[in-house]
Every structure is written in C-alpha cells, then in structure tokens.
Amino acid sequence: MKVIYTDNNATTQVAPEVVEEMLPYFHDLYGNPSSMHSFGGQVMRKLKEARKKVADLIGATPDEILLTSCGTESDNTAIRAALASDPDKKQIITTRVEHPAVKNLCEYLSKNGYRVTFLPVDREGRLDPEHLYKSLSNDTAIVSIMWANNETGVIFPIEEIVQVVKERGIVFHTDAVQAVGKIPIDVHKVPIDMLSLSGHKLHAPKGVGALYVRKGTKFSPFLIGGHQERGRRAGTENVASIIGLGKACELAAEHIKEENERVKYLRNKLETEILKQVPNAMLNGEREHRLPNTTSISFEYVEGEAILLMMNEFGICASSGSACTSGSLEPSHVLRAMGVPFTAAHGSIRFSLSIYNNEEEIDFIIEKLPPIIERLRELSPYWDQSKTEARYHEKD
Amino acid sequence: MWEYTEKVIDHFLHPRNAGEVEEPDGIGEEGSLACGDALTLTFKLDYEKRIKDAKFQTFGCASAIASSSALTEIIKGMTLDEAEKVTNDDIAHYLGGLPKEKMHCSVMGRNALEKAIAYYRGEAEKKVEGEIVCECFGVTDLEIERAIRENNLATVEDVTDYTKAGGGCESCHEKIEEIIDKVLGKPHVVSRKPARLTNIQKIKLIEETLEREIKPSLKQDGGDIELIDVVGNTVIVKLRGTCATCVASQVTLKHYVESKLRELVTPELVVEEVRQ
Numbered sequence: 001m002k003v004i005y006t007d008n009n010a011t012t013q014v015a016p017e018v019v020e021e022m023l024p025y026f027h028d029l030y031g032n033p034s035s036m037h038s039f040g041g042q043v044m045r046k047l048k049e050a051r052k053k054v055a056d057l058i059g060a061t062p063d064e065i066l067l068t069s070c071g072t073e074s075d076n077t078a079i080r081a082a083l084a085s086d087p088d089k090k091q092i093i094t095t096r097v098e099h100p101a102v103k104n105l106c107e108y109l110s111k112n113g114y115r116v117t118f119l120p121v122d123r124e125g126r127l128d129p130e131h132l133y134k135s136l137s138n139d140t141a142i143v144s145i146m147w148a149n150n151e152t153g154v155i156f157p158i159e160e161i162v163q164v165v166k167e168r169g170i171v172f173h174t175d176a177v178q179a180v181g182k183i184p185i186d187v188h189k190v191p192i193d194m195l196s197l198s199g200h201k202l203h204a205p206k207g208v209g210a211l212y213v214r215k216g217t218k219f220s221p222f223l224i225g226g227h228q229e230r231g232r233r234a235g236t237e238n239v240a241s242i243i244g245l246g247k248a249c250e251l252a253a254e255h256i257k258e259e260n261e262r263v264k265y266l267r268n269k270l271e272t273e274i275l276k277q278v279p280n281a282m283l284n285g286e287r288e289h290r291l292p293n294t295t296s297i298s299f300e301y302v303e304g305e306a307i308l309l310m311m312n313e314f315g316i317c318a319s320s321g322s323a324c325t326s327g328s329l330e331p332s333h334v335l336r337a338m339g340v341p342f343t344a345a346h347g348s349i350r351f352s353l354s355i356y357n358n359e360e361e362i363d364f365i366i367e368k369l370p371p372i373i374e375r376l377r378e379l380s381p382y383w384d385q386s387k388t389e390a391r392y393h394e395k396d
Numbered sequence: 397m398w399e400y401t402e403k404v405i406d407h408f409l410h411p412r413n414a415g416e417v418e419e420p421d422g423i424g425e426e427g428s429l430a431c432g433d434a435l436t437l438t439f440k441l442d443y444e445k446r447i448k449d450a451k452f453q454t455f456g457c458a459s460a461i462a463s464s465s466a467l468t469e470i471i472k473g474m475t476l477d478e479a480e481k482v483t484n485d486d487i488a489h490y491l492g493g494l495p496k497e498k499m500h501c502s503v504m505g506r507n508a509l510e511k512a513i514a515y516y517r518g519e520a521e522k523k524v525e526g527e528i529v530c531e532c533f534g535v536t537d538l539e540i541e542r543a544i545r546e547n548n549l550a551t552v553e554d555v556t557d558y559t560k561a562g563g564g565c566e567s568c569h570e571k572i573e574e575i576i577d578k579v580l581g582k583p584h585v586v587s588r589k590p591a592r593l594t595n596i597q598k599i600k601l602i603e604e605t606l607e608r609e610i611k612p613s614l615k616q617d618g619g620d621i622e623l624i625d626v627v628g629n630t631v632i633v634k635l636r637g638t639c640a641t642c643v644a645s646q647v648t649l650k651h652y653v654e655s656k657l658r659e660l661v662t663p664e665l666v667v668e669e670v671r672q
Binding site: 301302303304331379381 | 398405408409411414425429430432433434435436453454455456457458460461
C-alpha cells in the first residue's frame, strides 16, 4: 500500500540529497574532527561548511550556532543557560501552548524555586502581546515563546514582542523548531537571543539540532566535558548528521518559496474541501498567521484515534491532538488552552504537509476522509441527537 | 501506535451489532462526551428470557468500539443471570487482550451491561454510590475499590488504566493510593514501608501472610503449609498435603513461599522445612 505522509510536523523524510551528502562520513571519512591529523581535519572543514549553512538559513554567523542532539536539548540548554547566568532572577515567562520540551521543563522548574508565568491564548490560538508586557518584571530571567505552534501552525508575533522584551534587557528565547525552513527567519533583523531548531523537522535526520546563541549572550553549558563547540556543548560531534543538517538547511532555503506557494495551496485545498464536505467540522487556530503546511481540524462527535486508524487503512498518516491514553485522557494542552469545546477537542486531526506531497495525494485524502467521519458518526450515540442541531446550522 | 490484536482491529473496522435494538428491553448508558468515550447498549430478550439481540452505539477510540462490539457478541444468547457475570476481563480476553492503558474501555462495556440489566429489572437507576474521588471523570471510591479487587490492581497508574480515575488533573492520586492501601489491607502498607519490626510483629506478619497469601494458592493444588517456628530470620515450616510428597516442593518453598514472605514481611527472611 502506498503511504500518504501528511504528518511532517511529527517528523519528515530525510531528503535524498541529504542522505547522499552524509554517506561518505560513516565509512570512508570517519575521522574525528578534533584530531590533529589531516584525516580528521578534512572532517572538521566539512563541519565548518555545514555550520555555515545552518547559520545562513536564519541569518546568523557560524560561531553563533551551537550544534545539539535535538530540539529538546536546544530548548533545555537555552532556558537553563539563561537561568544559570543570572541566578538571582526567578521568573520565567512562557505560554500555555509550548511544546513539552519547554512546557514540562518550566513545570519542573516551577517546583524547584522558579516562578513561571504561562501566558494564555485566545480561542484562535493567538497570544495577547499586552498580556506579556504586563507580566515582565525586574525578576524575569527569560522569556521563552515558540515561533509557531506544532499542533495548529499558528505563528506568534515574535518580531513584535521581542522588541519590548529586549528594551527591558531580558533574555528572549524562541522554540522555532516548527518554523525554521517553513517561513523566512532572519535573526539579523529580529533581536532574539536564542533560537532552537531541529533537524528531523526539515528533512535532516533525527538526532541532530541546533541552538542559535546571539554573540554576547551570557551562556552556561549544559553538557560539560571536552572542548567541542568551543566548550559550550561537550561531546564528539554527530558528524554525519550535522553534515546532513547543513545540507537540509541549504535545501530549505531553496524550497521556502515552494513551501509558501505550492504546499500552502495543497494545504488550503485539503482544508477547504474537508470543511465544505463534512458537517460539524471546524478549523482550530487562526487562518491568517499560520504555517503554510499545517491544518488542524476538529470533527464533532467522533474520536481522533478512531479517525487515524481508519485513515491508516488507506495508508494516510496524520496525527491527532487528542491522544486517548489513560495517562492523558484529556485532549491536548494546546486545544484546551484555546478553549476548544469537549465535543470537538476529542476529534481533532492535524495534517502537516511537505514539499514531497502532491495534489493527487491531497485529492485521495479529500475522497477518503468524509466517509470515515460519517461511518464513525453512525456508530456514535451522540450523532443522532446532534443532527437536528446540525440541520439548524446548515440553514444559517 | 497502539499494539492492538488482530481481533481488536477486526472488531473496530467491522463492528458487529452497531446501532440500536428496536423497542429494547434493556438500555444502559455509560461514559460521556467530555470523558472522551461513551457507550449506549440496548438488548432485547426472547420468550425464554435470553438475550436475542444486542446492539451498541459508541463514541470513542478503536478499542472502545471493539470492546463494545465484543460485548454484544458475548452476551447474545445469554440469560440475564449469565450476562450479569460477564466481567471486563471477559471482554478483553475475547479480543485477545487490550493494551493496559486501554483496559478502561472494557470496564465501560461491563458497566453499560450492568446498567442495561438493572434497567430491565426495573431497579431504579443506581444513584451514584459512594463518594466521587476523581472529579475529572466522575469516578467514585466504590468503583475504584471494585476495580482494584476484581483486577488485582496495585498502583495509581493501574487504577487509571482501568477506571480513568486520576487521568485528568491528577489531584486525586493521594486519595486513590489510600483506597488501594485500604483494599489490599494493612500488611501491604507495612511491607511497602519496611519499618523495623519487633519480633512479635514479625511473627504475626509471617502468620498473616501465610494465611492470606500463601495457603490459598497452595490449596488450589491440594497442598498446605504450617508454620512451626521463627528463629531470628529463619522461618521454619512444614509442607502438608500434596506439597509434602511433591518433587518440586523445594522449588515451591524457595521460589514462592520465601520470595512472597520476603516481599511482604522483610527481605532478610530464609525459609526452611522442618525435617522429620
């Protein structure tokens, strides 16, 4: 069965060009970049090139790029570094819709001597900048706000809010894992101090990420050991993956137009058709300021996992904002923070596209999904009751 | 991705008996939209008072739908006295097992069945009995106690998997722990927090553990055990019944009796059999 992969905010396929670039560094050119011999030295040169490519994608300089093992490590490093460099300050400001890499760390810190302000979002997933400004205090050690949300794709006005935070001289970090490669980012123009990105969200392999640290930002390392990364992140470099990340960043820069035109067109088509064909379905998050590849749609009176498994029968891969595991029976913290009603929150599906999707695949999903929702609704005890209501809405 | 059995997937993709029985004799509703899953079970009896037809409507995940489908298949042809004895474990078993985190789906099936039978018998709809412990999912202490007893649950996580209680805001975890301790009995608590036991406490606990934990399972195989003496940390026992002549008795003694006593009383114990 052909796989139709529309779960690119979870992970992406490694681009063939990236794999090709990486391969020699496993078997033939396996030297340690720190070695004195030229066998290692040639690897060092290649790493330098890769670091430059990562920097170029976001408008940074190579020495501002710290290579890490993943987005989570970048987020943890950034927040802990800010706290360690200014140990007297005890307030952290973040949002209620962050990725667990930031959210759970902040929850942990809130139990260990820090005061964490979790900023709310509105029904459309938007942040109120005024709310942030009012929360800033002389005790604020760091503001960490994601650039774009992984579940809804909603983009926060980072350019705008960072100005105010920086005027107060407070460290600003952004988890841009979902944004890098999908929308243009230029740290040269936006005075953020730190930015996290992850390889496997932009067609590089899993297990590699980066943290941008603006020159002059006070820093304290998370991993302590060797001199790698100029002493800011010890550990022998994940050479092949870093080279892959460099190549992926180079490709992302080339593809960003396509992402914002063709991929956006496909996303819009999918979203529009599904909302048109399926009654009692709604979009989660604002339409305007959104990643070009992401759509989160809620289907009332059905449960997300059941939809996913039925789509799975057709080879369609997507994800649900409502993981029905007993440990987290409640719908995702993002949808909850947005105040999506229970009737809809349990049945949310996220499609996240990439440049590797084509229109044929989108048409296939548009053909297969509506009957799946209909079938599950027929099984649902709530659907009958809601039908009268649904008809009423149609008349509106 | 969940590790579902083929049978779960089959019942999910091809649910048996979906819908509503016309003019039903029994109706049972369990769960709610807010909880993330809900089931309405209806059945009709034939002239012999056997369940002639049973149907379900379910809102929920794949295992909730499969559990409902399985439930209707299991109870068809049963008398109500038989149906009454169906447990959540029977439902899970019928499906070749459910992931632990999804056991609450089978509990939902059992509860709906119970309500449908009560409806038929004209028993006033059971008021919420007991006290609500988990506010998020409206689970009472009695429901939790029952799940612990029927499924040998030992941790808060287990209770959440089976009843959902504690799966939301988690503020009731302490309360659930208290209920677990209560149901499993005090000695369990003692064994969990190995305080220093006095000699008398130790002997008493050994006796209790033998009576409550060890003897019943030996008796299932026709064996028995008698406590002769406790000298320091050496527990001297005598095996009786089939155990006395069983070639594997030393294995039973060391691997079962001794390890059980070590677990529930104190880890220093050594078990020895009295020689004749």
